[in-house]
Amino acid sequence: MGSLEFHHGPVENNCDPPMTNPLDPEEFRRQGHIMIDFIADYFKNIEKYPVLSQVQPGYLKKRLPESAPYNPEPIETILQDVRYHIVPGITHWQSPSYFGYFPSSGSIAGFLGEMLSTGFNVVGFNWMSSPAATELESIVMDWLGDMLQLPKSFLFSGKGGGVLQGTTCEAIVCTMAAARDQMLSRIGKDNIGRLVVYGSDQTHSALKKASQIVGIHPGNFRAINTAQSTEFALSPELLRLTICSDIEKGLVPLFLCATMGTTATTSVDPLGALCDVAKDYGMWVHVDAAYAGSVCICPEFRHFIEGVEGANSFSFNAHKWFFTTLDCCCLWVKNPTALIDSLSTNPEFLRNKASDSKQVVDYKDWQIALSRRFRALKLWLVLRSYGVANLRNFLRSHVKMAEIFERLVRENKWFEVVVPRNFAMVCFRISPSAISKYPGDDGNALINEVNCKLLEAINASGNVYMTHAVVGGMYVLRCAIGATLTEEKHVLMAWKVVHDHADAVLSTYQ
Amino acid sequence: MGSLEFHHGPVENNCDPPMTNPLDPEEFRRQGHIMIDFIADYFKNIEKYPVLSQVQPGYLKKRLPESAPYNPEPIETILQDVRYHIVPGITHWQSPSYFGYFPSSGSIAGFLGEMLSTGFNVVGFNWMSSPAATELESIVMDWLGDMLQLPKSFLFSGKGGGVLQGTTCEAIVCTMAAARDQMLSRIGKDNIGRLVVYGSDQTHSALKKASQIVGIHPGNFRAINTAQSTEFALSPELLRLTICSDIEKGLVPLFLCATMGTTATTSVDPLGALCDVAKDYGMWVHVDAAYAGSVCICPEFRHFIEGVEGANSFSFNAHKWFFTTLDCCCLWVKNPTALIDSLSTNPEFLRNKASDSKQVVDYKDWQIALSRRFRALKLWLVLRSYGVANLRNFLRSHVKMAEIFERLVRENKWFEVVVPRNFAMVCFRISPSAISKYPGDDGNALINEVNCKLLEAINASGNVYMTHAVVGGMYVLRCAIGATLTEEKHVLMAWKVVHDHADAVLSTYQ
Incomplete structure (x- = not known):
């Protein structure tokens, strides 16, 4: 070398x-x-x-x-x-045969936007340090909020506003810190140990991590159980029961994270009903739509976030399924002041007339870090290069390919779709019936072993990459479609790879 | 349009x-x-x-x-x-006449590395998700640690290790969360309200922000006063007095941030003596060398971080003065397990044989976010494209240009250098003696007004950009040299701009 x-x-x-x-x-x-x-x-x-x-x-x-x-x-x-x-x-991750985790969907426009941002290499902590970086971000976040039909209250054109964060975890840390400080100013700053955070057993680990980071007592994190019968969605009734039980113990409900498109199965929590419960207890609700939020730009998918008007904040990752390269998490909040109260520092070296005049947004106070890249450029380039029309077309084409894969799974007697497909990800496995003749079958353990072996075989082939989840005790394979280069032929090939390896794996059990 | x-x-x-x-x-x-x-x-x-x-x-x-x-x-x-x-x-910020804040020094190599990283667009949360992203990062952080002559205990080749974060604020949040959880596991998880964080009035606002984020009681943040007579360095004696007073109140000293190269004046805290004090109370010491750390690759500057062996963590921003585009904060810790204990989550969907085997680093547990870009590529390209030899040459050329600017200031009777120059930043102002004849002079207020007007005039000209600080009650101008395209002629021009505008401003006072 x-x-x-x-x-x-x-x-x-x-x-x-x-x-x-x-x-x-x-x-x-x-x-x-x-x-x-x-x-x-x-x-x-x-x-x-x-x-x-x-x-x-x-x-x-x-x-x-x-x-x-x-x-x-x-x-x-x-x-x-x-x-x-x-x-x-x-x-x-950019391979057309990449079906793992969730996509990291690159695009020419996203790439070019990142180049431009790297070329200017400005540090946009406040308006003054590069006005275009702040103003373009505010404008693009309103554009995108409109495309998603977010309630006006989340937009700058209402009294809310949007900000680009790196990742969902950062977005949750910021909103949880804001919620925490709002609550502590009401109940007294010595009560941090009484605050409780809620999610489900399907909520992304980012919630637990954020809760650890902002100093929530480790015993006050609730991951409420979900069930296959309700498609692994968080039950508003169970949430209320859990909250009531905590209040009886003298604890204070603080923060709920509801998910639109969970990591394991792309399940959708019932936002409206959950927000109603949270409202009764004065809690902050964050909606994590990291993966699936983008698809709400297609009117036929918008219903999945019905009820979002009751939430305090909403985020999705444009770097997942929206052609904007890593990292680019879009966060909207109804009450920017809560964020700013919690996250602002105003050192002398950053003082300037524009900030003092309160006429401008200083995004440093909306996020963890002081420094920030000019991320709005890549989002702006994506929106303009493809337009709403093609962005919808791209997303719909991924959903269609997922439908094809789903059909192939359903039509095969060895396989089953484990959770109904909502978007462009199919959760499937070799069905227990495929090995029913095998002696000594103790149910889940064996079929899980079979599916685990299948996934290992598929990935070792190098031909496709898929990942797994364990839900309701079941080891399931996930086929997440959304890599930008993926075409129908790749999906058909992926199914063939799955099928052929299942053949081989099953032959050792039958 | x-x-x-x-x-x-x-x-x-x-x-x-x-x-x-x-x-x-x-x-x-x-x-x-x-x-x-x-x-x-x-x-x-x-x-x-x-x-x-x-x-x-x-x-x-x-x-x-x-x-x-x-x-x-x-x-x-x-x-x-x-x-x-x-x-x-x-x-x-890339203009050769940019002298504001600290530099955001781009380079061809940094840019190309960012392009490569954006092209691959992998999400390197764990080893498995793209082994090269993790392994190159560990290798490059050891290379760079060697170049800085960091103690072996901070390197993977010792028992420590390095990680690339986005910004210093993130690095401080992570290390402070680790320190907090270590301490709480000793004194009980209900005692978060007793923990105290220490810095000086010159410490970057990132420390206060991090302290707010990780849930330190707002009343338990100490910004210890510094003085011009000791060049605005944090006094170990004052630190000890403050700690003792807190302990008397029943509080628990947790975390000290010492700075090598403060934002206002590039002052350097006495690391060795401060670490000695901290050691007596079992505190975590983080060394923030955000701006100036890079120059320690030149042997003649290495003495500025003598004593770092007593610290628990050390960070500098390669995106400030090391030709690596935003964002790229290099953090080394002696005890990665402390970070991991505080920041790890191990959701099922990320489980894999390599992680289970404990043979690999999973950087998701060393940082706030789960997702992470392949930042090591840009640092690797910078190190290889320029080599240690040219990196030293580049930094030294900036220091030399700062010496020239400093001499021009010193040689002019109207001006004074306010704090001795340590690196490539000159802190100066129009001297009070320049307006001594003006009636009604109340000392600082007037000379501060004059210097503020001077800075506004300079920046409104568009010819150069400088920023300010207020230290010891003095409004000072900062000329930070380090934009990659800056050459001696730009520095000479900058001085001419300062001089000419001073002429105009002073004429209204004399």
Whole structure:
């Protein structure tokens, strides 16, 4: 590899290379074009790679030098190393045969927006530090809120507002800190130990993590059980019972996270009814629509967030299923002041007339960090490059492909769809009936083992990548469609891979 | 503007445009090359723009449509709008005449690394999700730790380890949560209200924010006073006195943030002595070297972090003064288990053999968020493209330019350097003696007004951008050198701008 050719170590030599400015425009142009071609070729050839990286732990340490090079290396050498040493260690989330977790849907527009943002490389902590970064973000968040038909109260054009965060976890940390401080200002700052956070056993682990981070007592986190009979949705009745029981213990209900499109099965919690319960106890409700929120830009899916008007905040990840590269979590809140009260610091070095005049938004007070990238650019480029029309078309095409996969599963007697499909993800498994003849079957344990083996076999093939969940004691396979390059032929191939490996796995049990 | 030509609104029409895949490799190549040229031209012409954006609040809303376009728009149209509507609202952090805050130093290598990371667009929450993302990060953090001569105990090759966070605030939130949970497991989980956090009045506001976020009682945050006579460094004696007073009140000292290179004046706290005090009370010490840490790769500056071996964690921002685009905060900890104990969640959907085997690092448990970008690529490209030799040269060239500016200030009788320069930032002001003849001078108030007017005049000129601080009651101007394109001629010009405007401002007082 290239790095072997280079001089290492801390010894200063007499022939230091001549210094070119590391941001020289013409050298930028030259190397930039090389990199564009490298990445375009990567996308062109992406189907040649195993979707799931097949390397072993520690593979890279064996291939790279012990320390950083002393002398500069040319981009051509570095790209050779990327090709030979990095690409084999990549799980190809952009592959058309990637069906794992949820998609990380890239697009040309998202990529270009990220380039622009990286080129300007502004630190948009407040309006003053780059007015366009703040203003474009506010405008785009109102555009997007309109597209989702969010209630006006969540938009700047109402009295709310939207902000781009990195991830859902950050969005929940911020809203939970806001809720916590609002509540503590009512019940006294010494009562943090009495606050309780609620979700279901299907709520994303980000809720628990956020709760840990903002200092909620570890004993005051509730993951309310769900059941297959109600499609793993959070029951408003159970929520109320749990709250009442906590109040009896002298605890204070604080925060509920309701989910539209859970991670395991894309289930949807009944927002309206849950918000009604929460309202009775003065709780903050956050709606986590990380994966599925984007599809509400299609009118036929909007009903899934009916009831959102009762919530305090709503977020979805444009970096999941909305063609905007990682990271880009869209968060709207009805009461920005609550966020700002909790998260603002106003050090002297950031004071300026625009902020003092209160005429502007200073997004540093809407998020954890002070520094922030110009993320609005990529969202703006996505909205404009594709328009509402094509964005809907893209999402609908993924749903259609999921319908095809679902049908193939349903039509096969060995398989079953475990939870009804809501969006573009199919939750399925080899049905217990497929191994019913096998002696010593103790029910779930065996069929779970079979499905686990099936998933391992599929992923080891390198042809497709899927992941799993365990719900209601069942080990299920998840086929999440939404990688941008995926076409119908890839979905048909995925089913063939599943089917062929099921054949092989089942043959050892029958 | 382009958007006027487009059809808006939710009406579906009959001639929806034909769908091209939004990640089509050849279209990616075409548009990617256009964008590279756009950004290269931006760098080439950057000196033509006023450094500080001169727009008024609300400027962009007047120029953009009310809602997202219904139909797609070509990249050429969008780039026209970037040129006419976005660029005027940018404060040009990449301009060679940008001397505000701290630098946000871009580079070709940093940019290319960000492109690669965006191209792969993997979500590297655990090893399994893309082994290269995790392994390269661990390797590069050890390389960089070596370059800084961090004690082995902070490196993976010792028993510590490094992780890339977005910002210092995130790094402090994570380490403070770890410290908090370690302490609470000793003194009981109901005692969060007794924990106290310490910094100085010069510590970055990120400490206060982190303290608010992790649930430290707002009354338990200590910003210990500093003084000009000790160059605004935190006094170990005052720290001990404050701690003792808190212990007498029944409080529990938790966390100290010591700074190497404060935001206002780049002062350096005495790490060794502070760590000694903290050790006596079992506190966690974090060293925030956000701006200046990078310069410790030059042996002649390494002494500034002597004593770091007594700390628990250390961070610096590669996106400030290390040519790695925003965001990239390098954090090392001696005891990764403390972080993991506080931040880990292990949901079923992420379970995998590699994690279960404990052979791998899962960085999701070292940070706030679950999702994470492949940030190590940009740092790796920076280290390899420039090598230790040129990175040192670049930093030293900035320090040399700051020396030149400092000398120009010192040689002028109207001006004074307020705090001795440690790195590449000069803290200066018009000296009180320049207006001593003015009747009714009440000391600081007037000279502060003069310096404030000077800064406003400088920035309104658009020729350079500097920012201010207030220390020891003095309003001071900060000239932070480190924008990648800055050359000696820009520094000389900056001084001329300062000098000429001082002339004009002072003439109204004399």
